[in-house]
Amino acid sequence: AQKITQTQPGMFVQEKEAVTLDCTYDTSDPSYGLFWYKQPSSGEMIFLIYQGSYDQQNATEGRYSLNFQKARKSANLVISASQLGDSAMYFCAMRDILTGGGNKLTFGTGTQLKVEL
């Protein structure tokens, strides 16, 4: 069974600083996908970044980058130049492709990030 662990229930960062949100995972599948989502208080789950298990380079999307360390089974999210609008819950998730079609996202418990002035 797949498992995602986020050990930081809450994090604070000052505006314009960088912050790292931790995520470790456990799976026996050689092929897997890792995702980060942002969920503001409004409820919408916003896709941020994706890393495939066979990707040679760490994924980057604007101010978001994923520090992928396959041997350590970690996929930490780095947010550079934090903004007040980055305050939200952040979920790490792993994809399990289903034989019947579609996939199942297994989520970690989330990290609540607050950006301060």
Place this chain on the structure above:
Amino acid sequence: DTEVTQTPKHLVMGMTNKKSLKCEQHMGHRAMYWYKQKAKKPPELMFVYSYEKLSINESVPSRFSPECPNSSLLNLHLHALQPEDSALYLCASSQDGGLGEAFFGQGTRLTVV
């Protein structure tokens, strides 16, 4: 367009009511999902539809009844719910075969009284 639209955004219903949640996407995605999220918890998968056919039911009680009338629409019919069913219900879609990221709607905040 990477939008998944859910209606209504908020719903209050009594335990004897029948209501439906609606979800729509126009990204050509052939996999659609319902997730349930309780406060301060991660989302939990309820149902998966692949090419308009139900492929996964995660042991969800029968008072929740999903329906996929076509490739763009996904409904969740609610009947005889319990107060503990109050939660945020999220719809999502992804590409054929489950590849690529899942895009989520804004959710419906359901309160059962």
